[in-house]
Every structure is written in structure tokens, then in C-alpha cells.
Amino acid sequence: MAIVTGIAPGASGVVESIRQSHSRHDRHDRTVSGSLRVAAVFSDRMVLQRDRPIAVFGTGTPDAKVVVSLSDDHGTVVAESATRVADSSYWTAALPALPAGGPYQLNVSCETDSLVFRDVLLGEVWFAGGQSNMELEVHTSADGDAAIAAADDPLLRFINIPKVGQVDRAAEAAATWQPAMAPQVGGMSAVAYYFGRRLRERLGVPVGIIDCYIGGTSITCWMGRGTLETSDAARPYLEEYDRAIAGKSMEQMRKEKDGWQRTFDKWNADVEKTKRKHPGISQPEIDRILGPCPWPPPVTPFSERRVCAPYEGMVERVAPYTVAGFLWYQGEEDEARADGYGELLRLLIDSWRALWDLDGYGLPSVGYQPVENAGRAPFLVVQLPQWIDGRMADDDPRHWPVIRAAQYEVSRELDDVSLICTMDCGEFDNIHPLDKQTVGDRLADLALHDVYGDDTAAADSPEAADVRFEGHEVLVTFAHADGLHWKGTTPDTQATAKPCEDCEIELRMQGTSGFEVADDDGVWSDANAQIMDDGTVRVWADAVREPRHVRYAWRSWGPAPLFNREGLPTFPFMR
Numbered sequence: 001m002a003i004v005t006g007i008a009p010g011a012s013g014v015v016e017s018i019r020q021s022h023s024r025h026d027r028h029d030r031t032v033s034g035s036l037r038v039a040a041v042f043s044d045r046m047v048l049q050r051d052r053p054i055a056v057f058g059t060g061t062p063d064a065k066v067v068v069s070l071s072d073d074h075g076t077v078v079a080e081s082a083t084r085v086a087d088s089s090y091w092t093a094a095l096p097a098l099p100a101g102g103p104y105q106l107n108v109s110c111e112t113d114s115l116v117f118r119d120v121l122l123g124e125v126w127f128a129g130g131q132s133n134m135e136l137e138v139h140t141s142a143d144g145d146a147a148i149a150a151a152d153d154p155l156l157r158f159i160n161i162p163k164v165g166q167v168d169r170a171a172e173a174a175a176t177w178q179p180a181m182a183p184q185v186g187g188m189s190a191v192a193y194y195f196g197r198r199l200r201e202r203l204g205v206p207v208g209i210i211d212c213y214i215g216g217t218s219i220t221c222w223m224g225r226g227t228l229e230t231s232d233a234a235r236p237y238l239e240e241y242d243r244a245i246a247g248k249s250m251e252q253m254r255k256e257k258d259g260w261q262r263t264f265d266k267w268n269a270d271v272e273k274t275k276r277k278h279p280g281i282s283q284p285e286i287d288r289i290l291g292p293c294p295w296p297p298p299v300t301p302f303s304e305r306r307v308c309a310p311y312e313g314m315v316e317r318v319a320p321y322t323v324a325g326f327l328w329y330q331g332e333e334d335e336a337r338a339d340g341y342g343e344l345l346r347l348l349i350d351s352w353r354a355l356w357d358l359d360g361y362g363l364p365s366v367g368y369q370p371v372e373n374a375g376r377a378p379f380l381v382v383q384l385p386q387w388i389d390g391r392m393a394d395d396d397p398r399h400w401p402v403i404r405a406a407q408y409e410v411s412r413e414l415d416d417v418s419l420i421c422t423m424d425c426g427e428f429d430n431i432h433p434l435d436k437q438t439v440g441d442r443l444a445d446l447a448l449h450d451v452y453g454d455d456t457a458a459a460d461s462p463e464a465a466d467v468r469f470e471g472h473e474v475l476v477t478f479a480h481a482d483g484l485h486w487k488g489t490t491p492d493t494q495a496t497a498k499p500c501e502d503c504e505i506e507l508r509m510q511g512t513s514g515f516e517v518a519d520d521d522g523v524w525s526d527a528n529a530q531i532m533d534d535g536t537v538r539v540w541a542d543a544v545r546e547p548r549h550v551r552y553a554w555r556s557w558g559p560a561p562l563f564n565r566e567g568l569p570t571f572p573f574m575r
Helices: 014-025 144-150 169-174 190-203 235-245 250-277 283-290 309-318 332-356 399-413 437-450
Strands: 036-038 047-049 054-059 065-071 077-084 090-095 101-110 113-130 152-160 178-181 207-213 325-329 379-382 417-420 463-470 473-479 515-518 524-526 528-531 536-540 549-552
Touching (some): 036 101, 036 113, 054 065, 178 190, 190 207, 332 399, 379 399, 399 417, 463 549
Parallel strands (some): 047 113, 113 325, 325 379, 379 417
Antiparallel strands (some): 036 054, 054 090, 101 113, 152 178, 515 549, 528 536
């Protein structure tokens, strides 16, 4: 059965809306002056990364000298760098590290050509990537209208990178940095908005978010072909794409794409009509009336969802813009090949870090000093929440637990990769849960703790540290387990459930504890569980006399009721 991930409900058609706005209001390409071009991610109102060398880059005439400077309100130059355009026509300069502050003016000149960017701030910059659950915008999220109305912080800013599968200079030039305020904040990633808002509250410096995502994309869409060809896990994706376009003309593929687009647009229009006719109707109910979303779109070389497409049309266009780190929320689209996800996630992290490492761009002649560990930018990953297609509720394929395990393993194996658990999030039969504040706030707390060194931030979910098999019982000891308690069962009950008052003696019976055990035959049985007074949980099942394996929350959707005092859910595991 095909799983529909698709775009986030209500997600902006960024490229089309940008082009329309651009054609109506401003046909001037703000990124170009004569033969000098600056990457489109630079614009008025941008936020540059504090306390690190600041990469500025673009294209020009080979061997021409490019000078980059930052000046204050009085015209005083506070930083300057120079470089020469390489034979490839690309140039990269790096301003020296500066503290948070602003507003500044960024000046870029090459002989008689020059570009000026105003209202520039220095603070913390994060890159938000992934698919539809990162894409889901503030206006569509839970309590979105209230969040938009309350958004009044001009020092939280964002830029939406146009969703394209090929370089689109017009769309790039029309996309600009904006303050995350009403009304435009409604089109910002909800996860990224809540993440940035919390950082602003805690750090007190400007925060910038680079929104770079497309719903319905595999992780292989976000890497280059040369990288993917080194991976056994990526090979099926490449072969599938090559087969899909083999023997087809561009005319034929455009015709297929246009036909699908008409069907898709009609389905979306019918969805909106149904919502107006039946206020409060759920997406599963809509699907039962209209049929499922017509997904996926045809595979073409110009599709923004083909392998490598967003990498070529989006990621490469932003790098190496200096950032504090990366947010990554993705994995749903890859459930059919869950076993290879860990390999691909490692590959993505390594390839992005290499792409952003300034040492790989050649040293500018003025103003650059290498930074220790510059090629190891932090990655904050969202472990997949709970979800299952309602049609498969009685026959769970358990692909999502495999992806969650891969995300966990990568976060523990690679330096400066951290993970949030969201097992109390998600919605039954809705792959796009609307509560994005929980996710964004947890990512921010993780950044505060792991990146900014704030030990007061609650960032550590309970995780299995030791497992002992003793007769008919299993004793599981958890780290980060202060105040371990039960709360609800699945996400739909946990939002309103109260923690038990006497957790030490409360038992969770099989089917509600989230624990399962198996003996050497590998047949799993739901288990009883009791929290002990030392962060240990005693697990047993009457049907399994000598358990040799134990797992917790190993379902796409199911009981996951174990929390610590900070209210953080326990990571799933299998031993």
C-alpha cells in the first residue's frame, strides 16, 4: 500500500507566489550589479552569524577583485575582507567574526560594480530542512491565528528558499529576509518559528531562520548524485529515477506533469470546498469523501521531488552561508526503505558539513581565520512522532520504529548530532500533526543545552542505559530518569492526562505499558511494567517464562507512556 506524505496542508506555493509578486512590483534583480552577482540568500534585513567568520559569496569575472565590508549607522567600517574571482567565476570572501549587534550595512564591490544590503543584524542563524512536517506553516498549525497575531518581534527573521528542482534566479531574487511578524510570519515553518522564538527569549540576540524544505521529499532529494552513488542504500532510489525517465521525451514528461497538476489542483480545491461545507471535518473524513490525495506526482528531470533536485536547486544555492547549525525533520517519505535510512542520514550530515566548511572554498586574501571544528556544525534531528495510516492500524508494518532507531543511532554515533523524542506527539491517521510548538520548543531546548551550554534547559529524554535479564523478569535502567512516571498511553490521551501521584507502586499492565518481551523464538508478547525507585523499570509477561529480548514503544502508533520529571517522553528501544 502506497503511503501518501505529500505537501503540508496549506503550504505556500512559494515559487509561483514569488514570481507573481516579483512581476507585479519589482523586475530588478537585487542580486546583480554589472558582472557582479551575490548569492540570493543575501538581502536587506538578513541575519548574519555572530562569533564566526561570515561567508559572503557569489559570481563574477575571473581574477577580478571583490571587496566585502560591513559598516555601522555612521558609515564606519567594522569589518572588511577581499578575495579574487576564481577561474570558475565563483568567489567566496569571509568577514572576521563579530559579536551580536546591528543594524549594519553590507557592501560588496568589484571594480565599478557594487551592491548594498541594509538593516543587517548579527545573531544566531539556523538552517531548517526536511519535508512536510518542517514545511507546515504557522497559519496551518494548532493555534496558528493566535501565534500570528502575537508575533511582534522584529529581531526574529526568516527567509523562505524557493521550492524548486532547478536553479531559478528570478524566484531566488524575489525571495528576501523578513521579520517574523504578522502577517508574513504565517508563511514561516511553524517548527522553525517556535524554535526561533524560544531562542530569542533565552539568548536575547537576533535570530535568523533559513527555511529550506519541500513536502513529500525523500532524504535522497537533499544530496548530490555523486554523494548518492557512493551509497548502497541510495542505489535503489537512483535506479528507480533512471527507470522512470528512460525513453521519455521532455514533451511527454511535461504533458504527464501538467495532467497530474490539474488533477492535484482540483483535489485541493475540492478539499477547501469540503472544509467550508463541513467546518471541523478531519483529513481522514475528507479522504473518505473525495478519495486519497493524488500522490505522488510523475517523476521528471524538472520535478522538485526527484532525487538530488532540492539539493541542486536550493541547498547548493545557500551554502556556505554561515550558520550556527541545522534542524532536520524528515523520514516519512522513506519508510518503504527504512532499513537504509541510517546510512543515508549519516551521508546527508557528512555532505552538508563538507558543503558548509569554509576551508574547502580557499582562503580569502584578507580577513579570514579558520575556526576549530568548523566542519562539524551541529545537527538537531526530530525523531519521527507517532503515526499510522488508519487502513493499516490492525497490521502495523513497523517501518517507523526502524527509522526512529536509525535516527537515534546516528545521533549517538556522530559528534554534535542531537535528537529530540516526540513519541507524545503525532495524530492517528494524520501524517501532518498540527502541534508544532512542542517540537519547536524541544528543538530550542536541545540547542540551548547542547550547543549553547545552558544546563538549565530540559533537553534529555529518558533512554535505556542498561538491560538485565533475570529469570522471568527484565530490569531496564534508564538514564535521565528523575521523576520517571506514567502518563496516558498514546498522544491523543497524553495531552490531557495527569502524571500518577504514586508512580513507584503503579503497575502498567500488558497492552498499556508500551513494553514487549520475547524469548529465543523471537515471538513478542505485550508485557507488564512497574517503575522502581532507582530509575529502573521491572518488565515481565506471563506468556514468556525466560525473556531474552525487550523493546519499548516499538510501534508506528501505540502506547508510549513513560516520561521523566521534565515531561519528556522516553526514547523507543529494542534490545
